[in-house]
Amino acid sequence: MAAAFELSRLKIVLAGARNPLNIGAAARAMSNFGFTQLRVAHPYEEAFREARSAVGASEILAKAEKYDNLAEAIADCSLVVGTTTLRNRELQHPCEILLHGAALIRNHMARGQAALLFGSEKVGLSNEELSHCHWLMRIPTREEHPSMNLGQAVAVCLYELARDAAVVRPVANLETASAESAERMTALLLRGLRSSGYLGRDSGASTEEKIRRMVRRLNLSAEDAELWLGMLRQMIWKCEQENKK
Amino acid sequence: MAAAFELSRLKIVLAGARNPLNIGAAARAMSNFGFTQLRVAHPYEEAFREARSAVGASEILAKAEKYDNLAEAIADCSLVVGTTTLRNRELQHPCEILLHGAALIRNHMARGQAALLFGSEKVGLSNEELSHCHWLMRIPTREEHPSMNLGQAVAVCLYELARDAAVVRPVANLETASAESAERMTALLLRGLRSSGYLGRDSGASTEEKIRRMVRRLNLSAEDAELWLGMLRQMIWKCEQENKK
Numbered sequence: 001m002a003a004a005f006e007l008s009r010l011k012i013v014l015a016g017a018r019n020p021l022n023i024g025a026a027a028r029a030m031s032n033f034g035f036t037q038l039r040v041a042h043p044y045e046e047a048f049r050e051a052r053s054a055v056g057a058s059e060i061l062a063k064a065e066k067y068d069n070l071a072e073a074i075a076d077c078s079l080v081v082g083t084t085t086l087r088n089r090e091l092q093h094p095c096e097i098l099l100h101g102a103a104l105i106r107n108h109m110a111r112g113q114a115a116l117l118f119g120s121e122k123v124g125l126s127n128e129e130l131s132h133c134h135w136l137m138r139i140p141t142r143e144e145h146p147s148m149n150l151g152q153a154v155a156v157c158l159y160e161l162a163r164d165a166a167v168v169r170p171v172a173n174l175e176t177a178s179a180e181s182a183e184r185m186t187a188l189l190l191r192g193l194r195s196s197g198y199l200g201r202d203s204g205a206s207t208e209e210k211i212r213r214m215v216r217r218l219n220l221s222a223e224d225a226e227l228w229l230g231m232l233r234q235m236i237w238k239c240e241q242e243n244k245k
Numbered sequence: 246m247a248a249a250f251e252l253s254r255l256k257i258v259l260a261g262a263r264n265p266l267n268i269g270a271a272a273r274a275m276s277n278f279g280f281t282q283l284r285v286a287h288p289y290e291e292a293f294r295e296a297r298s299a300v301g302a303s304e305i306l307a308k309a310e311k312y313d314n315l316a317e318a319i320a321d322c323s324l325v326v327g328t329t330t331l332r333n334r335e336l337q338h339p340c341e342i343l344l345h346g347a348a349l350i351r352n353h354m355a356r357g358q359a360a361l362l363f364g365s366e367k368v369g370l371s372n373e374e375l376s377h378c379h380w381l382m383r384i385p386t387r388e389e390h391p392s393m394n395l396g397q398a399v400a401v402c403l404y405e406l407a408r409d410a411a412v413v414r415p416v417a418n419l420e421t422a423s424a425e426s427a428e429r430m431t432a433l434l435l436r437g438l439r440s441s442g443y444l445g446r447d448s449g450a451s452t453e454e455k456i457r458r459m460v461r462r463l464n465l466s467a468e469d470a471e472l473w474l475g476m477l478r479q480m481i482w483k484c485e486q487e488n489k490k
Binding site: 217242 | 276401404437
């Protein structure tokens, strides 16, 4: 099993969890496999409170961080992976099966922080939530019954991630841009597209999600992200000068 | 995933389960991973009844077989494997970690029936129950917190048993942008940076090379390259309108 400091680089993020038993089960699986960082994004308040106050609630649960929105919950992560069953959803992202996806996440953990997202019990991750992801990961379940219980899905993913975490390969690579700077780039690009007239003022959420996904696919390094932010700012300034006239 | 006839050769045996939610969770994980044969040995009557009558209880649960004792539940199996955390128990049996144990069980399933035993939530398998086993299998959990939730333990074991590296499906990979379109993007970006004033009119070859390398690092797909060309053209048009004034 990998060093503890390394497993702490993976944030397990539950988005919109409704059932306190599932939140508790996720925390228990984390403890079984040595992960410590649990975050919940826009949870049902009562579910989160109940899970924390349950008899035998773990230290992980006590220290779990609550965020009002997903963007904040993943801001410090440079890799964001969403879990999905792909049921009833068009494939907008590359999708890896767990075996390979876990290897990619482990590689990333050697040099930066990663987030693994699980959606609500009822509907999984929404399109808006998925648009924050670099890629998706799927547990190879049966097509006729792909949808897993949340606590069980967390356990299976963490088992695979911890299984031979000892063989994390160091990759000589650039530091990847954080989700926060990818999101800043998304916001600036949208502003540029609006001020240039590429997008109408009233372009909707689906356009925004499309642009967000596209920015994530760039897999920018931290350095390149800064460069892009500077270039976009200047182009926006110019476009907005024109619009003032 | 192995042929269905083969997965039906594995009997999942819950011995002394007390919690209907756990029995239901075990059945759900079986369905997710394609296993069909659930047996419960000396269960708490009420737990078993409740699990079967739960809303959304699966066919697997409806067909689950109840046995008064473990010997009957495993009578037709030629391999019996017990799951354990090894906590507080002397090792009387050979013990395999899940990865290796699953491979041995799969080999056996090619020619005969096997049983995988899970003990009660409170105490696991008793020494009497363990004595029916050929060997034991252990999920590699953390020493400080080895004991898993029953439903999660079943899910992890069945994931490993169903995982088959031979049937890994290739990731839907996107066609990469040609060098030609990467170069068009470079040219447009340089033009945009000049017309916005980010670069001086006389910025030299080294700046051009820096931008070219940066565009190559994006590793754009053919589709994304087209999208970027369109966005840049519009922003440039806007910037140049301003410059004409």
